[in-house]
Amino acid sequence: xSASSRFAVAVHILALLETNANQALSSSSIAASxxxxxxxxxxxxxxxxxxxxxxxxxxxxxGTRLARSAHEITLNDIYRAxxxxxxxPLHASSPNQDCRxxxxxxxxxxxxxxxxxxxxxxxxANKSLAEVVREMQAEAKPQxxx
Amino acid sequence: xSASSRFAVAVHILALLETNANQALSSSSIAASxxxxxxxxxxxxxxxxxxxxxxxxxxxxxGTRLARSAHEITLNDIYRAxxxxxxxPLHASSPNQDCRxxxxxxxxxxxxxxxxxxxxxxxxANKSLAEVVREMQAEAKPQxxx
DNA sequence: TGAATATGAAACAAGTATAGTTACATTTTA
DNA sequence: TAAAATGTAACTATACTTGTTTCATATTCA
Numbered sequence: 001x002s003a004s005s006r007f008a009v010a011v012h013i014l015a016l017l018e019t020n021a022n023q024a025l026s027s028s029s030i031a032a033s034x035x036x037x038x039x040x041x042x043x044x045x046x047x048x049x050x051x052x053x054x055x056x057x058x059x060x061x062x063g064t065r066l067a068r069s070a071h072e073i074t075l076n077d078i079y080r081a082x083x084x085x086x087x088x089p090l091h092a093s094s095p096n097q098d099c100r101x102x103x104x105x106x107x108x109x110x111x112x113x114x115x116x117x118x119x120x121x122x123x124x125a126n127k128s129l130a131e132v133v134r135e136m137q138a139e140a141k142p143q144x145x146x
Numbered sequence: 147x148s149a150s151s152r153f154a155v156a157v158h159i160l161a162l163l164e165t166n167a168n169q170a171l172s173s174s175s176i177a178a179s180x181x182x183x184x185x186x187x188x189x190x191x192x193x194x195x196x197x198x199x200x201x202x203x204x205x206x207x208x209g210t211r212l213a214r215s216a217h218e219i220t221l222n223d224i225y226r227a228x229x230x231x232x233x234x235p236l237h238a239s240s241p242n243q244d245c246r247x248x249x250x251x252x253x254x255x256x257x258x259x260x261x262x263x264x265x266x267x268x269x270x271a272n273k274s275l276a277e278v279v280r281e282m283q284a285e286a287k288p289q290x291x292x
Numbered sequence: 293t294g295a296a297t298a299t300g301a302a303a304c305a306a307g308t309a310t311a312g313t314t315a316c317a318t319t320t321t322a
Numbered sequence: 323t324a325a326a327a328t329g330t331a332a333c334t335a336t337a338c339t340t341g342t343t344t345c346a347t348a349t350t351c352a
Contacts, residue, residue, distance in 0.1 A: 002231045004310060005238045008259075012241065012251045019247060026327065033245040034237065037312050042328065059320025060326040075258065087233055087266075091180065092151045092340065095158065099179040101165060104282040105158045112221065112273055113154075120233075120266040127258055136250040150339065172298065183341050188299065205349025206297040238311060 006082040010044050018070040018133050024063030051081035076125035088113040152228040164216040164279050170209030197227035222271035234259040
């Protein structure tokens with residue numbers, strides 16, 4: 001029932017693009033930060049491209065940049081670009097339609113599951129990429145203690 | 147990772163137990179409504195048993211009953227009993243710790259993902275099994291039209 | 293007591309998704 | 323034209339879920 005790690009990697013990629021906004025980054029250089037294969041990065045960049053979150057250029061000196069300001073990208077934008085499925089799936093095979101319970105459970109659950117997923121996405125929608133980058137910079141600094 | 151339908155099936159099972167509260171149900175009869183194998187049902191019942199949501203008895207005339215009132219069982223109780231993992235996973239392998247972004251992304255994401263998951267579970271916690279059964283009964287009746 | 297009926301658990305197969313890798317065609321720039 | 327980059331296909335390994343068979347164990351009742 002879990003999502004994939006694509007979402008986490010996608011946020012990582014976009015945070016990296018934001019902190020290096022002066023240049024286009026290649027999939028290889030991104031892969032070095034994520035610690036994985038460049039093709040894995042390119043697969044995720046393909047989704048982010050299709051969603052209009054990044055802009056990629058071919059060729060020598062090519063690479064990827066953010067397509068819009070980090071203030072205008074929410075984590076939910078990234079989530080929807082990278083994950084396919086309902087996070088709370090219904091039955092694998094259809095319940096027995098000759099049973100009253102089997103007939104009625106799925107429409108009821110479908111509504112509830114949609115509401116639950118919407119609540120999760122609302123939290124993501126309230127967090128921008130810019131905020132994430134700011135929190136990462138705070139994380140990098142030593143904490144003041146009392 | 148493929149998604150698990152255990153949660154949906156577990157709600158189905160418990161709704162069936164509630165609507166047949168006068169008798170203990172065998173895994174075979176439950177399986178007939180869910181349209182699957184009795185062993186699949188017993189695996190899920192094992193989790194529900196461990197969580198204290200149902201009570202199972204061996205032997206002829208055995209079977210499973212709700213361990214407490216349907217008003218006192220929330221969908222989040224069922225969710226936590228049946229699903230293991232974080233719903234929004236972090237990176238599959240640890241990012242590059244020599245990169246500032248690689249070092250700081252995971253603690254930041256971990257907090258955000260926890261908040262998002264908590265919002266989802268809050269929706270589930272606000273819905274009792276009794277409400278689900280009521281909605282299923284409403285679903286079974288023909289709708290009045292205007 | 294012994295047959296019948298349950299559960300619990302182990303073992304296995306099939307299906308599906310992810311993550312990682314290699315390889316190669318294509319595009320762009322110098 | 324060479325170099326550097328993307329996009330994509332194909333393959334492997336891994337992991338999880340679902341479904342299935344099998345069998346030991348517990349309980350009830352004739």
